[in-house]
Amino acid sequence: MSEPRQPRAAFAPWDRRELPGIFGVEETARRVGNYKWIEMRLFEALGGWVATVPELDVKLVLGRHCYHHAWHSELWDKRLPELREMKTDRLTLPPNDEMIAFVDALREPEAPELTIEKLVGVYRVLLPHKIAAYTYHQNGSSRITDAPTIRSFGFILQDELEDWREGEMLLQSLIETPDEVERAANRQRELEKLIVAAGGIAGPGTIGGETGVPAPEGVAVG
Amino acid sequence: MGRVEVTPQEFTYVEYDSGIIASLAEELAGRVGLPDDVAISIEIDEELPLPLTGSTADVVDGNAELWFSGANFENGKYRCTFDEPVARAELATNLFRARDRLQPDFASASPDEELAEALRGTWDVWAEGRAVRLGELARRVRRQYVFRLYNGFTDVADAAFDRLWSGDDFTWAELQSISEQCAAADPRPASKRKGVPRKESLKQ
Amino acid sequence: MKKILPPEELARDARFVRVNIQDTIADPRQAKVSERNTGSAKLEPDRPAAADRARQLMHGIFMGEVQALEGAGRTTFDFTDEEVPFQLKLDMARQSWDESRHCEISVKLAEHMGTEIGEFAEATFLYEAACAPDALLRLTGVNRALEGLAIDVFNTMKLFGDHSGDPVLAACEDWMLADEVTHVKMGSDWLRRLTENDPERRELALEFQRTVDKLFSLGGFRGETDDNPIQLARRFRELAGFSTEEIDELSEVTAEAQAEAEAAAGVNKS
Numbered sequence: 001m002s003e004p005r006q007p008r009a010a011f012a013p014w015d016r017r018e019l020p021g022i023f024g025v026e027e028t029a030r031r032v033g034n035y036k037w038i039e040m041r042l043f044e045a046l047g048g049w050v051a052t053v054p055e056l057d058v059k060l061v062l063g064r065h066c067y068h069h070a071w072h073s074e075l076w077d078k079r080l081p082e083l084r085e086m087k088t089d090r091l092t093l094p095p096n097d098e099m100i101a102f103v104d105a106l107r108e109p110e111a112p113e114l115t116i117e118k119l120v121g122v123y124r125v126l127l128p129h130k131i132a133a134y135t136y137h138q139n140g141s142s143r144i145t146d147a148p149t150i151r152s153f154g155f156i157l158q159d160e161l162e163d164w165r166e167g168e169m170l171l172q173s174l175i176e177t178p179d180e181v182e183r184a185a186n187r188q189r190e191l192e193k194l195i196v197a198a199g200g201i202a203g204p205g206t207i208g209g210e211t212g213v214p215a216p217e218g219v220a221v222g
Numbered sequence: 223m224g225r226v227e228v229t230p231q232e233f234t235y236v237e238y239d240s241g242i243i244a245s246l247a248e249e250l251a252g253r254v255g256l257p258d259d260v261a262i263s264i265e266i267d268e269e270l271p272l273p274l275t276g277s278t279a280d281v282v283d284g285n286a287e288l289w290f291s292g293a294n295f296e297n298g299k300y301r302c303t304f305d306e307p308v309a310r311a312e313l314a315t316n317l318f319r320a321r322d323r324l325q326p327d328f329a330s331a332s333p334d335e336e337l338a339e340a341l342r343g344t345w346d347v348w349a350e351g352r353a354v355r356l357g358e359l360a361r362r363v364r365r366q367y368v369f370r371l372y373n374g375f376t377d378v379a380d381a382a383f384d385r386l387w388s389g390d391d392f393t394w395a396e397l398q399s400i401s402e403q404c405a406a407a408d409p410r411p412a413s414k415r416k417g418v419p420r421k422e423s424l425k426q
Numbered sequence: 427m428k429k430i431l432p433p434e435e436l437a438r439d440a441r442f443v444r445v446n447i448q449d450t451i452a453d454p455r456q457a458k459v460s461e462r463n464t465g466s467a468k469l470e471p472d473r474p475a476a477a478d479r480a481r482q483l484m485h486g487i488f489m490g491e492v493q494a495l496e497g498a499g500r501t502t503f504d505f506t507d508e509e510v511p512f513q514l515k516l517d518m519a520r521q522s523w524d525e526s527r528h529c530e531i532s533v534k535l536a537e538h539m540g541t542e543i544g545e546f547a548e549a550t551f552l553y554e555a556a557c558a559p560d561a562l563l564r565l566t567g568v569n570r571a572l573e574g575l576a577i578d579v580f581n582t583m584k585l586f587g588d589h590s591g592d593p594v595l596a597a598c599e600d601w602m603l604a605d606e607v608t609h610v611k612m613g614s615d616w617l618r619r620l621t622e623n624d625p626e627r628r629e630l631a632l633e634f635q636r637t638v639d640k641l642f643s644l645g646g647f648r649g650e651t652d653d654n655p656i657q658l659a660r661r662f663r664e665l666a667g668f669s670t671e672e673i674d675e676l677s678e679v680t681a682e683a684q685a686e687a688e689a690a691a692g693v694n695k696s
Contacts, residue, residue, distance in 0.1 A: 050500075060526045063523060272478070273482035301450065362540070364477075365540065366540065367538070
């Protein structure tokens, strides 16, 4: 029988969480604001496209995914005040003008024969970048100090990965000819250049490198 | 002049051609096996649009008397226009039932307007299944839905449907028996079952 | 992609054919049917042509859900962050998902009843309510009028499923009905919040709703008499935030719509 008064360590032997993460409160809030902004622009685009795609299965999937990204934006909106930004609109911003250019290009296709172009933008360009950005942020954060953000990443990444797979399968079912392969590749190339110019969904340093991000706060405590 | 007479000769509200309908009926009567000496009269109520479908197939004085709502031949996509595959299936199904009525073991079958919905539904499945085997338009699930509506949403009814749809020979007594088996398995209260003729009719 | 997508630009595959609802209402055969004494027009299993009436209504529900999905989706896109509150956009995105599921349910139910997608023509009058350039009017037209009609239709269809002993139909319609009550309540709540200090604007929105409600009554398709296939679902409308007075007023609107349609068609019911 265990002895209730026997002192135990604060962390179980298998709990390997560490302090701190690579982002401080302000940088996390800035990124979360960028995340909310891109999730909003994405769910608006998906909602708007529903009426413009003739393929019934695509139409219904877009309606479902529209809500997924709206919910992500809501999670980020709720996180912002917890990161000391009470006026959430202040940080609900694109990281730079290049990101605005990317979103404008992403949302530009309208005609019913452009379903491939619409889906490539979302599922072959934006979602992979979002998944990379969220994974980087999740992996770089302390699971102690920033557990709430990490918990949101868990929910969001599950959606993102499933939606990415579903969108990719829709694309593979639509791309049947060499000409359609070209269309998809051209569209991906065009948008990839724009998002690279923006530095990713949170700007330069979205997944590390030349970030301009402040040095980690404190030293690692393992 | 052939043995098929279509009323009206000229349609006012719908774009149907009585000559085409008569020739389809003439062709299908032969394939269904309606004896050559049986005259066929077809009355179409063109005032009834989709979805107000309905039909009867009776034999009076040895002649086949068919009545159809105009909706039975109407194209659902294009209002007031004739849907030939659907019309062929409707004609074949009802010609089969007229032929059945000429058999001695169907002598006790009531006129269509006096038939209970459940029994009529049972007979329709058998007739439409035969029409499909002639190569006419298959609307199996639609027919099964009608059958379930009047004979119950049960495994017994579904098994009965399969037998009727693929069967070639039934007597009137067998059709009655099948309908009774379905009724016995139907969990709906007796008042909700369709063992009696409905009060109102589209046929005027 | 432009803001405000007109109904004629709704994208469809080759199975779908479009009609003008006014042409259908003005079909002289409708007047002939109205003059006949064939008993109650309510959708009940013991009524003539019950199966095909239910099948066609199911297809109509499917088309309505597609347009409701498109309308909710467009509302997430058509308005800027400055024009509508963030939470309203989130509600519309949620509604998009709900309507998408309703489309899926309707396709399955149509298959269950032996109806093919595109078997019947499509009228786009429901989506037209989602084209209002003013967000408040659009919300009132879609969430109070269109979704209100959905409540009436789903309740009718659920009862048809109950009465015919069809467990699949009854259960699925009940689930959709729950969502629609939520959507109408959403509309009622936003109408109140967006016009809290602006009674004039609120009256303008309600007037728009009355106009749309009359259109959606389809000349007697919906109402509270034996002549109406679709019955007003009072209990569910109350759950969705309609007052008794509002439902009474709607009932009058449906009667007016029927009278006007009959007069236009020269129906003689004597």
